Amino acid sequence: MNEQLLQLIKKRFQVEFKDTTLLEDAFTHSSYVNEHRYLELTDNERLEFLGDAVLELIISEYLYGKFTDLPEGKLTKMRAAIVCEDSLAKFAKACQFDHYIRLGKGEENSNGRQRPALLCDLFESFLGALYLDQGLVAAEKFVAQVIFPKIESGAFSHEMDHKTALQEILQRNGDVAISYQLVGEEGPAHNRQFAVEVSVEGHVIGRGQGKSKKMAEQSAAAAAISDLNNN
Amino acid sequence: MNEQLLQLIKKRFQVEFKDTTLLEDAFTHSSYVNEHRYLELTDNERLEFLGDAVLELIISEYLYGKFTDLPEGKLTKMRAAIVCEDSLAKFAKACQFDHYIRLGKGEENSNGRQRPALLCDLFESFLGALYLDQGLVAAEKFVAQVIFPKIESGAFSHEMDHKTALQEILQRNGDVAISYQLVGEEGPAHNRQFAVEVSVEGHVIGRGQGKSKKMAEQSAAAAAISDLNNN
Known part of the structure; x- marks a missing residue:
């Protein structure tokens, strides 16, 4: 052996x-x-x-x-x-x-x-x-x-949705307050664009856009994860 | 409930x-x-x-x-x-x-x-x-x-080879002696046929043929399993 x-x-x-x-x-x-x-x-x-x-x-x-x-x-x-x-x-x-x-x-x-x-x-x-x-x-x-x-x-x-993934990363060391806020809406009804910011404990850590509020939130979470991984 | x-x-x-x-x-x-x-x-x-x-x-x-x-x-x-x-x-x-x-x-x-x-x-x-x-x-x-x-x-x-499968079935209630015996060989060298009998405790329970002794044994075991399942 x-x-x-x-x-x-x-x-x-x-x-x-x-x-x-x-x-x-x-x-x-x-x-x-x-x-x-x-x-x-x-x-x-x-x-x-x-x-x-x-x-x-x-x-x-x-x-x-x-x-x-x-x-x-x-x-x-x-x-x-x-x-x-x-x-x-x-x-x-x-x-x-x-x-x-x-x-x-x-x-x-x-x-x-x-x-x-x-x-x-x-x-x-x-x-x-x-x-x-x-x-x-x-x-x-x-x-x-x-x-x-x-x-x-x-x-x-x-493999997760980005919001779940972000939550996993941020709450690794305990609970933190994560919030998503609609900060913009533009374009005609059939082609509307939404803009969302995700914040942790009040600080904005990601921004995203999408054709629905939900998609904009996912995009904001993805942006935040990418940013966290690069720092 | x-x-x-x-x-x-x-x-x-x-x-x-x-x-x-x-x-x-x-x-x-x-x-x-x-x-x-x-x-x-x-x-x-x-x-x-x-x-x-x-x-x-x-x-x-x-x-x-x-x-x-x-x-x-x-x-x-x-x-x-x-x-x-x-x-x-x-x-x-x-x-x-x-x-x-x-x-x-x-x-x-x-x-x-x-x-x-x-x-x-x-x-x-x-x-x-x-x-x-x-x-x-x-x-x-x-x-x-x-x-x-x-x-x-x-x-x-x-999904198993037949010899292993037969052994599994026969030995479910304890060890039994299973033996394979070559009982025939015929045909020219390039196309030889082997015949094998499988016995348990001395009683023949299956016969098989094949192009090699090994294949004839598998075939005998398969025949024995099929026979056991039909009884």
């Missing part, structure tokens, strides 16, 4: 595996198994199958509890954005898991260590191993460290 | 909800909410979002533990066959859930109570409600009553 990996997981995530062969399996790619048949190793594919479902439940429960006003359709979109290959590959790299996966030579030489599909599978198989070794609460604790802060920073909020 | 539904769930599944509004929400279709806006009800769509993930994990963990020799690809196919709309709709009906869902008039008149998509959502939203009310173990217990026996009876075994 790779001692450095054990240390990383212990120090960074406060996790100590009881059954380290599970961890070993999670970090073993099929290409490595195929190149070392005499060792009779197990690759991480079955753990990935399980970990995928573990992650899906943890993210679903989090979104369900966090975004109590979002309808099912929006929740589903957001979940899909979070558990997609690209984002899980990034999480695997953020955890430095890419350093420790055991690859066959062919896979290594074709830059498999950077391949999003491989890294995504690795992230899921780690989660599968963690779930088997220590249960749902431990898996949840890990995801809460690695993924929830990203959701809370609004990284997936393009 | 519908007393009959409470009784059904208590008697049949030994479940008593602490928060019966969750159960009520699970059995409330959006069409009913829309027709009774003044009641400010909640439909079952968000619970379905959560229940979908709960079910996915329970089924995944079961398959992972049960079919230790199946590769990830087969597990994924089997999971997909189990959690698909049609099969969940059947489980919802088997639980008599279709009697209790609250529908709007339009939905009722267009035979919504029989619609697979609606019944599938209902099954998942019940599971979401059960999970929120009583946790994963209780949800698992329910699925173990309703779905696992179907899996064990081989209802989804077309």
Whole structure:
């Protein structure tokens, strides 16, 4: 068993595996198994199958509890954005898991260590191993460290409506008063334009326009988010 | 709250909800909410979002533990066959859930109570409600009553290889000795036909042919399963 990996997981995530062969399996790619048949190793594919479902439940429960006003359709979109290959590959790299996966030579030489599909599978198989070794609460604790802060920073909020997203960002550290005010209306009835300002605690933080008051509000919220992200 | 539904769930599944509004929400279709806006009800769509993930994990963990020799690809196919709309709709009906869902008039008149998509959502939203009310173990217990026996009876075994499926069926009540025997080989080398018999505890229960010994074994196992299902 790779001692450095054990240390990383212990120090960074406060996790100590009881059954380290599970961890070993999670970090073993099929290409490595195929190149070392005499060792009779197990690759991480079955753990990935399980970990995928573990992650899906943890993210679903989090979104369900966090975004109590979002309808099912929006929740589903957001979940899909979070558990997609690209984002899980990034999480695997953020955890430095890419350093420790055991690859066959062919896979290594074709830059498999950077391949999003491989890294995504690795992230899921780690989660599968963690779930088997220590249960749902431990898996949840890990995801809460690695993924929830990203959701809370609004990284997936393009999947929400902008007003909900803005509210999420601003109320991260407690309640604040957010208000939308109609500041202009112009043009003929069939082509009216509305202008809205969004304020937080009385300070204007975004302006938007649209063909309805509702659309102008969404646009103002989007402008405010974009402005916040650039500062 | 519908007393009959409470009784059904208590008697049949030994479940008593602490928060019966969750159960009520699970059995409330959006069409009913829309027709009774003044009641400010909640439909079952968000619970379905959560229940979908709960079910996915329970089924995944079961398959992972049960079919230790199946590769990830087969597990994924089997999971997909189990959690698909049609099969969940059947489980919802088997639980008599279709009697209790609250529908709007339009939905009722267009035979919504029989619609697979609606019944599938209902099954998942019940599971979401059960999970929120009583946790994963209780949800698992329910699925173990309703779905696992179907899996064990081989209802989804077309997704497995036939030899594994046959083993599953025969060993349901403990270990039995299953053996495959080559009983014939004929034809020229480039077009050889193999014949195999499968026996359990010494009794032949199926015969099959194929272009390789392996294919003949699969065919014998399939014949045995088909025979067992017809008796």
